[in-house]
Amino acid sequence: MNSNITRRAALAGLGGALALPAIRPAFAQGAPIKVGVLHSLSGTMAISETALRDTVLMMVEDQNKKGGVMGRRLEAVVVDPASNWPLFAEKARELLAVSKCDVVFGCWTSVSRKSVLPVFEELNGLLFYPVQYEGEEQSKNVFYTGAAPNQQAIPAVEYLMGKDGGEAKRIALLGTDYVYPRTTNRILRAYLNSKGIADADIMEEYTPFGHSDWQGIVSRVKRFAGEGKKTAIVSTINGDANVPFYRELGNQGIKAEDIPCVAFSVGEEELAGIDTKPLVGHLAAWNYFMSVEGAPNTAFKKMWADYIKSDKRVTNDPMEATYTGFRMWVQAVEKAKSTGVDAVREAMYGQKIMAPCGYEEVMGTNHHLSKPVMIGEVMENGQFNIVYKTPNAIPAENWSPFIPENKNRRG
Amino acid sequence: MEKRAAGQPAARTIMTRILPLLLVLLFALPAAAQDAFLDALPGLAGGFGTQAEAVERLGAGGDARALPVLRALSDSTLRKNGSTVILPDGTDAATGRPADTAGAETVRINNRVRSALRGALGRLQLVSAHADERYAAADSVFRSRSADNVAPLEAAIARESVPRVKERQQLALAASRLVAADAAVKRQGIATLGEASSEDARALLLEARAANPDMTAEIDRAVASIDSRLTFKRAAETLFQGLSLGSVLLLAALGLAITFGVMGVINMAHGEFVMLGAYTTFVVQEACRGIPWLLPWSLPLSVPAAFLVAGLAGTALERGLIRHLYGRPLETLLMTFGVGMILQQAVRLAFGAQNREVLSPAWMQGILSLPGGINITQNRLWVIVFSLLVLGLTLAAIRLTRFGLEMRAVVQNRRTAATMGIRTGRVDALTFAFGSGLAGMAGVALSQIDNVSPNLGTGYIIDSFMVVVFGGVGSLIGTLVGAMGLGVLNKVIEPWAGAVLAKVAVLVIIMLFIQRRPRGLFALKGRAAEA
Numbered sequence: 001m002n003s004n005i006t007r008r009a010a011l012a013g014l015g016g017a018l019a020l021p022a023i024r025p026a027f028a029q030g031a032p033i034k035v036g037v038l039h040s041l042s043g044t045m046a047i048s049e050t051a052l053r054d055t056v057l058m059m060v061e062d063q064n065k066k067g068g069v070m071g072r073r074l075e076a077v078v079v080d081p082a083s084n085w086p087l088f089a090e091k092a093r094e095l096l097a098v099s100k101c102d103v104v105f106g107c108w109t110s111v112s113r114k115s116v117l118p119v120f121e122e123l124n125g126l127l128f129y130p131v132q133y134e135g136e137e138q139s140k141n142v143f144y145t146g147a148a149p150n151q152q153a154i155p156a157v158e159y160l161m162g163k164d165g166g167e168a169k170r171i172a173l174l175g176t177d178y179v180y181p182r183t184t185n186r187i188l189r190a191y192l193n194s195k196g197i198a199d200a201d202i203m204e205e206y207t208p209f210g211h212s213d214w215q216g217i218v219s220r221v222k223r224f225a226g227e228g229k230k231t232a233i234v235s236t237i238n239g240d241a242n243v244p245f246y247r248e249l250g251n252q253g254i255k256a257e258d259i260p261c262v263a264f265s266v267g268e269e270e271l272a273g274i275d276t277k278p279l280v281g282h283l284a285a286w287n288y289f290m291s292v293e294g295a296p297n298t299a300f301k302k303m304w305a306d307y308i309k310s311d312k313r314v315t316n317d318p319m320e321a322t323y324t325g326f327r328m329w330v331q332a333v334e335k336a337k338s339t340g341v342d343a344v345r346e347a348m349y350g351q352k353i354m355a356p357c358g359y360e361e362v363m364g365t366n367h368h369l370s371k372p373v374m375i376g377e378v379m380e381n382g383q384f385n386i387v388y389k390t391p392n393a394i395p396a397e398n399w400s401p402f403i404p405e406n407k408n409r410r411g
Numbered sequence: 412m413e414k415r416a417a418g419q420p421a422a423r424t425i426m427t428r429i430l431p432l433l434l435v436l437l438f439a440l441p442a443a444a445q446d447a448f449l450d451a452l453p454g455l456a457g458g459f460g461t462q463a464e465a466v467e468r469l470g471a472g473g474d475a476r477a478l479p480v481l482r483a484l485s486d487s488t489l490r491k492n493g494s495t496v497i498l499p500d501g502t503d504a505a506t507g508r509p510a511d512t513a514g515a516e517t518v519r520i521n522n523r524v525r526s527a528l529r530g531a532l533g534r535l536q537l538v539s540a541h542a543d544e545r546y547a548a549a550d551s552v553f554r555s556r557s558a559d560n561v562a563p564l565e566a567a568i569a570r571e572s573v574p575r576v577k578e579r580q581q582l583a584l585a586a587s588r589l590v591a592a593d594a595a596v597k598r599q600g601i602a603t604l605g606e607a608s609s610e611d612a613r614a615l616l617l618e619a620r621a622a623n624p625d626m627t628a629e630i631d632r633a634v635a636s637i638d639s640r641l642t643f644k645r646a647a648e649t650l651f652q653g654l655s656l657g658s659v660l661l662l663a664a665l666g667l668a669i670t671f672g673v674m675g676v677i678n679m680a681h682g683e684f685v686m687l688g689a690y691t692t693f694v695v696q697e698a699c700r701g702i703p704w705l706l707p708w709s710l711p712l713s714v715p716a717a718f719l720v721a722g723l724a725g726t727a728l729e730r731g732l733i734r735h736l737y738g739r740p741l742e743t744l745l746m747t748f749g750v751g752m753i754l755q756q757a758v759r760l761a762f763g764a765q766n767r768e769v770l771s772p773a774w775m776q777g778i779l780s781l782p783g784g785i786n787i788t789q790n791r792l793w794v795i796v797f798s799l800l801v802l803g804l805t806l807a808a809i810r811l812t813r814f815g816l817e818m819r820a821v822v823q824n825r826r827t828a829a830t831m832g833i834r835t836g837r838v839d840a841l842t843f844a845f846g847s848g849l850a851g852m853a854g855v856a857l858s859q860i861d862n863v864s865p866n867l868g869t870g871y872i873i874d875s876f877m878v879v880v881f882g883g884v885g886s887l888i889g890t891l892v893g894a895m896g897l898g899v900l901n902k903v904i905e906p907w908a909g910a911v912l913a914k915v916a917v918l919v920i921i922m923l924f925i926q927r928r929p930r931g932l933f934a935l936k937g938r939a940a941e942a
Contacts, residue, residue: 014934042756044866045763164523177911204910207910210870212660212861215652215791216905223645226610227615240766240862245861251788253778258554281522377521380487384674387459392776 032075033068033339035060036095038106038116038127043083043406044210047240049108051269052130053078054320058307059326069333079218085115092116096125102339103128105322109238110134110180112234117142125340128329130321132264132286134183136396136406141341143348144368145325146318147287148383148396149187153234155190155373156262156285159388160232161195165283166260168232170201172221174245175211177206181236183403184264186395188234190402200227211241222252225259233261244257244276245277249282256281256377266318272384279378286317288357289384300356313384321369324355328363359393368396448474452505455484455518456491462520463527470531471559478535480504481560485528490515496549508705510606530555542576549579553586553611560587561596582607589619598629605633608640608784610823647785649902657898658798659860661891664852664872664878665798665805666889669846670725672714672879673822676733676843677744680751681875682868684847688717688854689863690758693767707772710855717851724754725847729840751868759865769858794856801852808845809887810845814899882932889933897921 020208024090037056039049067380068074077099081088090409095101096119103126107113112131120127120141132147159165169194175181185204192202193269204226205217225231237245242263262283268290271279289353290301305311328351333339336347351363359372399409447468454465464482469477479498483489492515503510522530533551536544545567552560564584571577581603586892588600601619603926604612613634620630620814663685670678692713699709728750736743775790807813820828821838854867859865882893897917905913928934 031620041764042759042865046759047766047864050764152714164521164864166522166526205909210862210866211910212870213656215655215788216649216902217910219648219652220906222610226614226617228614228620240864243862244860248788251777251790252786256522257529260522273767274768281525384520385519 001083005340007385008165029354030072031334032073033103034101035074035076035078035097036099036101036104037078038081038088038091038095039108040083040102040112041078041080044110044239045083045108045112048269049315051313052105052108052318052322054308055304055322056326058304061307062303063326063330069330069339070168070337073266081112083175085109085111088112088115089119091126092119092125096120096123097129099380102126102341105130105326107131109178110183111178113137113142114179124341126329126344128322128325129327130318132317134187135260135396135400136179136183136403138367138398140345140367142367143325143328143363144396144398145321145328147371147373147397148368149184149400150397151187151287151371151373151394152264152285153184154191155390156264156283156375157234159190159283159285159375160234160260160262164387166232167230168260169197169229170203170224170227170231171197172203172205172224172231173231174207174217174233174238175206175236176211176238176241180238181206182264184236185234187340187400194402196340206239207237207240209241212244214245215252218248218252218254221259222254231257231259235261236265237263237264240270242270246274246279246282248263250275250278256283262375268314268383269316271378272314274380274382276378277380280380283375283387284359284378284384285373285375288317288320288355289374289386290315291376291383291386292356292358294358296354296358297356320356324353324361324369327353361393364394364395366396366398368398370395419853421925442457447472448476449505452480453494455480455496456487456494456942459521459524462524466524466527466531466721470527470534471537473563476504476645477531481532481535483526484518484520485525485532487517487519489518491518492516496568507687508618526554530557532556534563536558537580538562538570542573545571545573546576546579547582549576553579553583556590556615558587558591560584561591582612586615587614589615594626597623597626599635601626601629604634608637608644610641613637613641644785648787649906650899651785651787651791653899653902654795654895656900656901657890657895658791659794660878660898661894662794662798662801662856663850664875664882664890664894665801666849666851666853667875667886668844668879668882668885668887669805669841669849671876672885672887672890673818674839675740676737677740677747678728678733678846679744679748679872680728680754681847681850681890682725682749682870682872683720683746683754684868685857685871686758686865686868687721687754687856688851689769689858689861689867690767691717691720691851691852692855692858693762693769695862696769710772710775710859713855713858716870717847717855719851721851721854722844722848725850726840726844733843734836743779749915755865755868762865767863769863771859790859794860797856801849802887805849806887814838814841814845854874866882877918879924880931883934884929886933889931893932 026089035056037053039053040046041050041053057076063069063074078093079093079095081091092104095104105128105163107116108131113129116127117139121139121388124139127142128145129142130145131153135148157171160168173188175185184215187203206216260281260283262285264285266284281386300320300378301315303317304313318355328348331349331351332344336343348363349365353361355361357372362370364370372393374386375388376386379385399406402405421815451465451468451472454461466481469481480489480496483499487689490497490512492511495510497510497512497515498504501509501512529551529768533548533555535549537552539545539548552564564587566581568577568580568584571580585600585603586767588596591597601616616630616634620627651780667681670676670681692710695713695716696709701704733743736746745803771790775793777789778786779789779792780786787862809818815832817838820833825835857867878893878897881889881897882889901917902914902922908916
């Protein structure tokens with residue numbers, strides 16, 4: 001009996017001690033708000049998605065320090081869909097139906113987003129998707145905080161064809177074989193045709209995920225460039241296949257001055273595993289670079305360095321889009337005074353935020369963010385030298401005018 | 412004497428008349444050059460367009476002081492403060508005096524400036540004292556497409572003594588003549604370029620074709636002559652790429668040819684042993700980082716280390732699990748598949764999900780140019796050499812050593828071998844360790860051409876089984892021929908079908924082949940085949 005009491009007392013003391021730090025920001029009554037995190041922590045996409053999980057966890061921690069949302073604490077629910085597209089749908093269902101998440105941040109590849117879309121629509125969930133993509137989609141259950149093609153792909157090709165980009169007249173479109181590169185390249189081909197570049201001057205090649213033998217393709221690009229017109233590469237290669245691709249470019253001596261390569265899925269995080277010296281001058285198009293100057297980005301970088309406890313880890317565009325999406329969701333919940341999906345959706349329209357990229361971004365009724373376009377050249381230290389940026393944030397055109405069958409869905 | 416004395420006044424008057432003129436000329440020339448230099452300099456602190464223009468003017472001026480400025484600009488060590496351009500040593504590039512460096516920022520350039528810079532630097536370095544720099548300079552001038560380069564190049568060629576540099580300079584001269592105003596000079600350029608055998612020369616000629624409609628016939632002839640040589644070169648390069656892919660397949664499959672081919676164990680964790688080898692390379696490299704003289708040798712050091720690590724892992728797997736499942740292929744398959752996943756996740760937990768960077772030593776980077784203009788990448792060449800070495804060592808180990816003899820004896824007839832006093836269990840363990848060790852060595856080579864990530868091995872497991880089955884189970888020569896054959900076949904199909912379809916086509920061809928010859932290319936005959 002005696003010993004029982006002391007054990008109970010000890011337990012109570014222990015429980016109290018554990019609960020103490022959590023109590024510090026005084027939370028009002030109410031269950032915690034659940035934030036789902038649906039990013040691959042293993043498999044081929046782990047290289048890119050792991051940092052996004054950390055970003056969401058950082059934002060949750062930060063928001064809880066500020067006292068939560070509407071006085072309620074936030075609680076993150078992390079699952080690992082393991083770069084396995086059908087598993088994404090299962091895990092999404094688990095987050096919505098079992099864990100009852102009020103909002104989910106997740107997905108990288110378009111194929112994973114397409115896989116979870118029916119689940120979110122069926123259970124009326126709310127997904128924030130933070131990566132640039134091919135467009136041609138708009139769901140009432142998804143907010144897209146990455147770029148649409150007119151905010152990334154088209155301006156980048158425009159730059160290559162301009163004076164500063166080297167006036168390219170022949171374009172090699174290289175991509176990984178799935179929906180994002182194929183749709184983007186379809187849009188780009190229509191755009192190039194409209195600018196007077198014939199199909200004979202466009203080369204298009206696809207490779208599987210994780211492709212590592214690039215010798216054949218790179219030497220075919222060299223041959224393609226040997227037709228007497230300035231040539232440029234537009235790369236929609238995704239995931240870690242980029243590392244051997246850039247290594248082959250370097251080994252075969254393709255310099256940015258001769259054949260510049262602009263990439264849509266290569267950021268600071270992806271360059272971290274490559275020797276960047278042979279790549280100086282190759283380009284990337286994004287809406288944010290870690291090298292952006294200004295107070296919002298300085299604060300964002302400091303927040304990340306403090307959270308991850310390392311000054312070596314980089315920030316990148318999808319992390320910034322996650323950050324922006326999270327802040328907007330908090331604003332929308334506070335405006336709606338509810339976490340109900342329908343109320344938050346209405347409150348999201350027109351939300352404004354000063355994003356780390358240094359521009360004020362607005363959420364449109366088409367569920368897409370307005371964003372500035374930036375083009376950077378790779379520097380020796382793995383960062384980007386910003387050589388072009390638009391003066392304003394550009395509204396998204398998720399239905400591209402270059403895809404004829406979806407043209408009439410715009411507006 | 413007298414005559415001379417008489418002539419002196421006349422000479423003196425001429426001298427007094429000419430001297431000022433000479434003096435003026437002496438000072439005026441550098442002064443003009445200096446002015447051009449000083450005029451162009453502030454442009455470097457401007458926008459990209461202004462920068463490119465300034466770089467071109469500095470290159471054309473030929474002033475010796477432009478060289479350090481342009482070099483610093485190219486290394487991104489040049490700084491600016493307002494319109495003052497500051498050299499890396501902190502001096503003002505215009506005056507040579509120490510400059511105010513407070514608030515100075517690095518001058519940033521883009522591709523447009525970089526290509527102007529390459530031409531300008533090339534032109535200034537044509538007279539460099541080092542042959543390698545002159546060679547690179549000729550290459551840069553070749554690409555800069557400017558008729559102003561004709562005179563400096565002619566002068567450089569007259570002075571040049573190194574044949575390979577001279578050859579480059581002549582090509583560069585031809586390229587510069589191609590854009591000259593004079594038609595005869597242009598024709599000279601076309602003729603010289605027509606004798607070259609490079610894609611670059613072809614590109615330049617086609618570019619000129621659009622600009623000179625009157626010379627179409629000559630240019631077409633020159634291009635056709637280049638093309639005839641390029642056909643051979645392209646075929647050679649395709650063959651090399653095929654052999655290179657084949658060598659990768661061979662390396663990945665060799666270990667499997669022992670564990671699956673000889674022992675009959677379906678080891679789905681084989682790819683993970685390759686991955687362990689690659690991570691061992693990374694660990695050895697990190698360990699060598701502290702000792703500068705050892706760092707270039709970290710890659711050769713990794714070979715035995717990876718063999719040991721993967722071999723030990725293999726021994727543990729064989730002794731701990733597989734030996735209990737001999738003769739039950741389905742259970743072995745499922746169990747090793749699970750072990751593979753455990754190994755992957757363990758490595759991911761230990762090293763993180765991010766790829767690890769394994770550096771390539773300098774001797775493995777860049778291109779090796781063979782006669783005939785055939786370019787092959789160094790790292791791929793070394794992988795081919797390495798794969799053949801490993802194959803040779805494996806053959807030697809099986810044919811010439813006592814371990815090999817015992818291994819063959821146990822495979823042919825386990826019972827008889829046991830009665831002869833061979834400890835068959837120990838031989839099994841050693842054989843499996845040997846096969847796994849080979850996989851580890853493959854990992855060292857793959858770290859040079861693929862990503863060192865936890866899922867490195869999964870990409871190779873199917874290919875490895877494919878090669879072993881195609882070549883003939885149990886035959887190492889079959890594995891060699893199978894790997895090289897599939898590699899070349901893949902690369903021959905790729906240009907027509909694309910990378911994805913080429914792989915599908917190869918798989919279909921193998922399926923059809925296995926239908927006809929279920930035992931593969933080099934089927935074992937006789938009693939061993941029945942066992």
